[in-house]
Amino acid sequence: MRRANVISGVILAVFGLIMLVVVIPWQVAPGPDGMMSPRLVPSIMMLVVTLLSALLVFNNLRAIRNERAVAEPNPITAAELGALFRLGVVFALAIALYLWVSPVMGGAALILGALLVLGERRPVVLIVMPAGLLLAVWLLFYKVLGTGIV
């Protein structure tokens, strides 16, 4: 976790600095005289994030030096990153189908895609699950709750 802390600390510190120097002045007007600037709270928060991130980096670098590098497991496994990427692709596909074809197609693609990504290969499950879930959602919202979704 030490290395991960250093990397995440550097990323957060850089993020905080960019927000302070570039994004806050660009995205938030200074505000009228005599009132608290709308920039104040976001700036304080980003200052806190930057300083604490620098502290995180410093403490962990010092600990790494003192502890003598012991091989530690990566906090994020390849399988988890793979799942994140694959489910991201499924969501992208489902949103594209929702926007360009129909909400039902988007929903079906989300369920079917997620099942495939998670290793489900039985044809019956691949057909019944999307159909059953979409039917259940339709019943719940349109019949039980009496409202439309889209």
Place this chain on the structure above:
Amino acid sequence: MSNLLLGFQDVLTIATLSWVAFGVILGYVLGALPGLGKATGVSVAIPLTFYLQPAAALGMLIGIAKGSAAGSAVSAILLNTPGEPSSAPTALDGYPLARQGKAQKALKMGLFASVIGDFLSTLVLIGLAAPLARYALLIGPVELCAILLFSLTFIGGLSGQSMTKGLIAGALGVFFATVGLETETFIPRFTFDMLELDDGIKLVPMAIGMLAVAEMVVQAGNLKALDSDGGRIKDSMERADRVILAAEWKRCIPAILRGTFIGSVVGILPGLGASVGSFLSYGAAMKASKTPEKFGTGMIEGVAAAESADNAVVPSSLIPLFALGIPGSVIAAILIAAFILHGLTPGPLMFQQQPRLVADVYAAMLCASVILLVVGYTGQRIFALVIKAPLRLIIPGVLLLCTIGAYMETSSAFSIYIMLAFTLLGFFARKLDFSFVTFLIGFVIGPNLELSFRQTLQLLDHKAVNLVHHPIALVFILLSIVTVWWIGRGHRPRADSGNQSPAATPDHAVRDLTHNHKGG
């Protein structure tokens, strides 16, 4: 009291009770499934309540939270895999009991202890929240600002393993709360010319993304480990192994009452979480026992102590929310969205402005406790089967519900993009141990913190020395500093990290916790 009777009048209808029961069942199932929990359940279910009456909607959501806290014992006892981290101490004795063929006995004691802890803690909530709120009304903006700051520091310091990371998460939460039109000057902040962001980032899609979808992604990355367990418990047919005997009740009642007390106190303190409550209660039961060496081999008091405290945390964690408007737990933070949606703004004023709705919530909570007992007792065998359903079939359904839930908040795909953006943030926060609980609480209290900070600056005439006229604020500022110093020096109880190993010995688990308490 008369309001509470009116509350029962509103809640004791077939429609409302059905929705509360639906919430309890849903929560029980979600709690029993490892990886899913009350936060996921409540955040996904909020959009389902858009079209329900307030009493039914809030009762259903609270039913999910209560059901989930009780249901997590099922997988802890049958699979040695807690449905939620707070049930890890339940597994220490529940699983050995199940291996001895006494699964039914352990499940029953888990349920009874859960219901008693939950019911008594709800009474504590009813008894304490309104009187505390009366004092809270005397608090001005300067004091409120200091209290909010203290809460955020306290929660940031205790959630997760590192105070620095907890405080970073809290600051990021407050920062994201500043997105949108500023309330006083109406100057847009970080909207990037997108009209959808003028109202700020909505809590529901954010919470769904950070809590539910991110959790599903993590589970999807660990499917092999989760799929491999299950189905190894055989039930004994002996009556003595299936029911709780009078002698066992006699041993368990003190453990349950002690656990309820510990859970209620832990729940009131913001940020400690149910895991701390259940481990402390388990440790206390061990210390009080004449045979502490037998803990971890199937002592039913261990199950009773852990489950009573675990469930007592849920209602009492609503005390700071109701009395001060400060969410002390992630469930309380998510429930704020639901409460506001249904016309109840949590905080001291709600007892004056909406006494009937508050009474409805109390009545629904008490009814949910009774329903939990009925549902848990009659459906225990079915729930034991549900946990054998593979997660690969559950995740797609949860993802669909999450997407629908996020979409319904604004009826626009933009909410889905928000959900996905915060899924990414939630995923990395989870894996890198940045407390998403503190982030969400920072996000929820952010607008209040900014408003009270603004008023404080005006009231103090921009001079810090004027703080001497506000002794309560000074006390809380000092408490914040002491908290940072105290936790920074390594004094911290282990809160919900989600990493407690059920395989750990009870001695290890409890010693670790007390060791951390003592600052070792």
